[in-house]
Amino acid sequence: MSVKVSIAKLLAQIGGPISKLGSGSGKSFAGIVFTKIAGIDAISELSHDLDIGSIILTGTNGKTTTTTLLIKLLSNDVPIRSSFESNTINAIASALIQQKGDIGVFEYGIRNKKYGIPDTVQRVVDPVGVVYTTISPEHAQVAGVKNPFNEYYEAKELLSKGMDNGVIITNCDDPRTAFLGYKKRDDVKINYYGLEVDDIHDFFDADVIECPNCGKELTYEKRFLNHRGIYSCECGFKRPEADVKLTNVEFTNEKWMLTIEGDLFNYPTNKHVSFKVDLTVPPFGFHNIYNTLASITAYATFTPKTENIESTVKDVFNNLDMSFIPPGRFEVVKHENKLIGLGQGDNGDAAKINALFMNQFIDGPLEFIYTTPDVDEEEIFDDHFEVIKALKPSHVIVVPGRKSIEKAEEYYNIIKKEYPDAEFYPLSYDEMTKRINKLYELAIESEYDYVIMTGCGEEQAMWENIKQKLIKR
Numbered sequence: 149m150s151v152k153v154s155i156a157k158l159l160a161q162i163g164g165p166i167s168k169l170g171s172g173s174g175k176s177f178a179g180i181v182f183t184k185i186a187g188i189d190a191i192s193e194l195s196h197d198l199d200i201g202s203i204i205l206t207g208t209n210g211k212t213t214t215t216t217l218l219i220k221l222l223s224n225d226v227p228i229r230s231s232f233e234s235n236t237i238n239a240i241a242s243a244l245i246q247q248k249g250d251i252g253v254f255e256y257g258i259r260n261k262k263y264g265i266p267d268t269v270q271r272v273v274d275p276v277g278v279v280y281t282t283i284s285p286e287h288a289q290v291a292g293v294k295n296p297f298n299e300y301y302e303a304k305e306l307l308s309k310g311m312d313n314g315v316i317i318t319n320c321d322d323p324r325t326a327f328l329g330y331k332k333r334d335d336v337k338i339n340y341y342g343l344e345v346d347d348i349h350d351f352f353d354a355d356v357i358e359c360p361n362c363g364k365e366l367t368y369e370k371r372f373l374n375h376r377g378i379y380s381c382e383c384g385f386k387r388p389e390a391d392v393k394l395t396n397v398e399f400t401n402e403k404w405m406l407t408i409e410g411d412l413f414n415y416p417t418n419k420h421v422s423f424k425v426d427l428t429v430p431p432f433g434f435h436n437i438y439n440t441l442a443s444i445t446a447y448a449t450f451t452p453k454t455e456n457i458e459s460t461v462k463d464v465f466n467n468l469d470m471s472f473i474p475p476g477r478f479e480v481v482k483h484e485n486k487l488i489g490l491g492q493g494d495n496g497d498a499a500k501i502n503a504l505f506m507n508q509f510i511d512g513p514l515e516f517i518y519t520t521p522d523v524d525e526e527e528i529f530d531d532h533f534e535v536i537k538a539l540k541p542s543h544v545i546v547v548p549g550r551k552s553i554e555k556a557e558e559y560y561n562i563i564k565k566e567y568p569d570a571e572f573y574p575l576s577y578d579e580m581t582k583r584i585n586k587l588y589e590l591a592i593e594s595e596y597d598y599v600i601m602t603g604c605g606e607e608q609a610m611w612e613n614i615k616q617k618l619i620k621r
């Protein structure tokens with residue numbers, strides 16, 4: 149380490165604790181001090197301090213949960229440095245400066261190239277692992293500017309594009325994430341995760357999915373969730389074989405039993421390892437099956453103690469409660485005689501997965517309380533409307549989920565054409581407490597036994613607050 153870098157690191161360490169008194173940028177403060185003094189490229193000297201290296205996790209949905217699970221798994225076997233719920237290089241630098249450990253586990257969320265620096269992060273953190281969860285069109289806007297999906301996808305790709313060592317861990321059931329591995333298959337190892345069961349299948353109308361390699365329509369042999377399934381294309385691109393797979397599943401109301409088998413490349417030992425575990429987990433939703441597979445795959449790829457894999461995985465998952473789910477995420481809650489499914493569904497993919505989860509429990513007429521997207525988010529609305537229709541609700545209530553009440557009313561008018569008795573409550577964003585209280589009231593006073601409440605809304609400020617009110621009673 150150069151003198152300049154050592155001094156920067158020292159100053160950042162001294163300055164770091166002060167930041168705990170401050171607000172907002174607290175987690176990133178040491179990193180900000182460090183990069184101000186030593187420059188962003190000096191972060192590579194910090195990351196090369198790690199004995200094994202860094203793992204970066206990214207995706208549209210599931211990255212925080214997957215990161216949380218991976219931290220639980222890996223820290224059982226080896227000291228790690230970690231940062232999650234963070235979108236900045238400075239948060240990663242802070243973790244490298246303030247913590248000790250052989251492996252770095254860092255969540256990195258990124259919306260597009262303009263508001264993130266994925267290629268720089270790749271270069272200076274120089275990860276030996278990049279983990280992809282899902283990549284779906286999300287908020288069409290970033291800071292008031294349209295964010296086209298192809299730019300968003302490219303930004304995610306840049307995190308692994310420059311890798312020439314290590315392992316990419318990605319979902320093979322999803323053609324978009326699988327393609328990121330497929331393109332890099334000659335440069336680095338790819339460990340894929342996916343499903344190999346018959347009990348999970350989609351009930352939505354099948355969308356046409358374009359081949360990410362050639363643009364032609366993909367042929368599906370099986371669809372699990374939305375665009376995830378067993379697919380192939382005439383150009384030769386097809387679903388890769390999973391290295392870690394869910395081979396059996398049993399669903400009950402109280403618990404789910406999962407069997408997961410793996411045979412994959414382990415990076416620290418440079419060897420292949422295989423394992424098989426039977427796990428009993430809370431009924432945590434289909435999306436968490438993928439988060440579970442992603443975290444186990446990343447763990448089995450990077451633990452230096454391969455003999456621990458089965459026992460550590462069992463230990464972590466058999467003792468899991470719902471608290472590992474980040475605030476605001478979709479859950480099904482029992483309230484008197486009602487089943488109320490509620491939580492964030494900010495993009496079409498998330499809302500569909502919520503609907504698939506809720507659908508398991510629906511056994512009678514359903515009310516759909518829908519919280520709308522904002523201005524310029526028509527694409528998200530279109531996906532949401534499909535979700536509403538697929539669940540065939542007996543009654544629909546529409547509430548603005550974001551700022552614009554006018555836009556919410558426009559979306560409502562479209563819904564009203566198919567559901568003439570749909571109701572609209574123009575609740576304002578600025579009076580969030582009022583909005584929350586009304587949504588809560590609508591759910592508990594619904595005349596239906598089955599209520600789903602999803603769409604757009606602030607995770608913490610809205611969904612988590614409503615959930616807490618419901619659970620308290």
Ligand SMILES: [Zn+2]
Binds near residue numbers: 363385
């Ligand atoms: Zn193709």
